[in-house]
Amino acid sequence: MSEGENLVAAWKAARDRLREAGVDTPAYDARLLLEAGAGVARTEILTDPYRMLSADQRDAVERLVARREAREPVSHILGRKHFWTFELRVTPDVLAPRPETETLVLCALDLVGADAPARVADLGAGTGAVCIAFAAERPAATIVAVDVSAAALAVAASNIAACGFADRIERVEDDWGAGLPDAAFDLVLSNPPYVRTGALGLLEPEVARYEPRLALDGGADGLDAYRRLLPQIARLLRPGGAFAVEIGQGQAEAVWALADEQGLAPEGVRADLAGIDRVVFGRRPVRG
Ligand SMILES: C[S@@+](CC[C@H](N)C(=O)[O-])C[C@H]1O[C@@H](n2cnc3c(N)ncnc32)[C@H](O)[C@@H]1O
Numbered sequence: 001m002s003e004g005e006n007l008v009a010a011w012k013a014a015r016d017r018l019r020e021a022g023v024d025t026p027a028y029d030a031r032l033l034l035e036a037g038a039g040v041a042r043t044e045i046l047t048d049p050y051r052m053l054s055a056d057q058r059d060a061v062e063r064l065v066a067r068r069e070a071r072e073p074v075s076h077i078l079g080r081k082h083f084w085t086f087e088l089r090v091t092p093d094v095l096a097p098r099p100e101t102e103t104l105v106l107c108a109l110d111l112v113g114a115d116a117p118a119r120v121a122d123l124g125a126g127t128g129a130v131c132i133a134f135a136a137e138r139p140a141a142t143i144v145a146v147d148v149s150a151a152a153l154a155v156a157a158s159n160i161a162a163c164g165f166a167d168r169i170e171r172v173e174d175d176w177g178a179g180l181p182d183a184a185f186d187l188v189l190s191n192p193p194y195v196r197t198g199a200l201g202l203l204e205p206e207v208a209r210y211e212p213r214l215a216l217d218g219g220a221d222g223l224d225a226y227r228r229l230l231p232q233i234a235r236l237l238r239p240g241g242a243f244a245v246e247i248g249q250g251q252a253e254a255v256w257a258l259a260d261e262q263g264l265a266p267e268g269v270r271a272d273l274a275g276i277d278r279v280v281f282g283r284r285p286v287r288g
């Protein structure tokens with residue numbers, strides 16, 4: 001970052017460096033990093049673009065831009081990511097919530113009535129994104145947020161408290177809900193790791209280098225987590241209870257079959273905004 005830069009020059013210089021580094025949204029990311037590093041609001045960049053940066057502001061912006069050049073995700077650099085209507089805390093211990101996971105939330109909302117006092121489990125809660133969004137839209141629901149990672153659960157706990165749901169979302173450290181009681185839930189949700197181990201190295205550097213493998217690696221065919229969690233879902237649901245699981249591209253048929261094998265009754269597949277099949281949902285049959 002050169003001396004004597006104003007806001008717009010700093011933004012353009014950062015944008016060009018990020019573009020050169022292969023970042024796919026260089027202008028947007030440069031603005032976010034300039035705002036955070038210089039401590040200015042977006043409107044100030046627009047209304048006062050020739051305001052000079054102090055040496056401290058320049059140094060702070062430089063540190064953030066250098067991290068993004070190394071392809072660290074903006075969410076990790078800033079320590080936060082937007083999901084649903086919330087700004088969630090993100091650390092290297094959790095997957096930064098993805099926009100496509102809002103499809104899982106939308107599907108879950110269709111499965112539970114607006115005022116239902118539903119008992120819900122979120123298996124693999126990570127930041128708590130899914131259970132927090134669901135809690136916000138279903139005020140009578142109580143939720144158990146499960147993760148095998150104590151570090152992830154600590155992040156979830158801080159997000160749950162910050163969003164005001166500590167009284168309705170309990171946190172449990174557990175292996176896909178194995179320690180939770182039988183037939184106790186009206187709805188079970190999960191966004192498990194579903195990337196094939198062999199494809200991990202093909203992911204963008206932002207994901208491959210900086211996101212926890214535990215949140216990504218779905219084993220040789222990407223389906224290992226479903227093989228372990230669908231039997232738990234079948235056990236945890238009350239007869240007639242509903243489930244919805246996020247899936248990776250091309251996994252709908254296989255996950256549907258795995259759910260069927262566990263005696264669940266898959267009912268549908270929901271696509272995300274890009275038209276990619278993203279969620280398999282269904283119920284535990286009332287009989288059988
Ligand atoms: C793809 S991330 C989803 C995080 C969050 N629910 C979201 O949608 O953004 C998968 C999560 O599953 C957790 N996980 C992995 N193995 C698990 C297991 N055996 N039992 C419970 N959670 C597990 C990971 O720690 C990670 O937080």
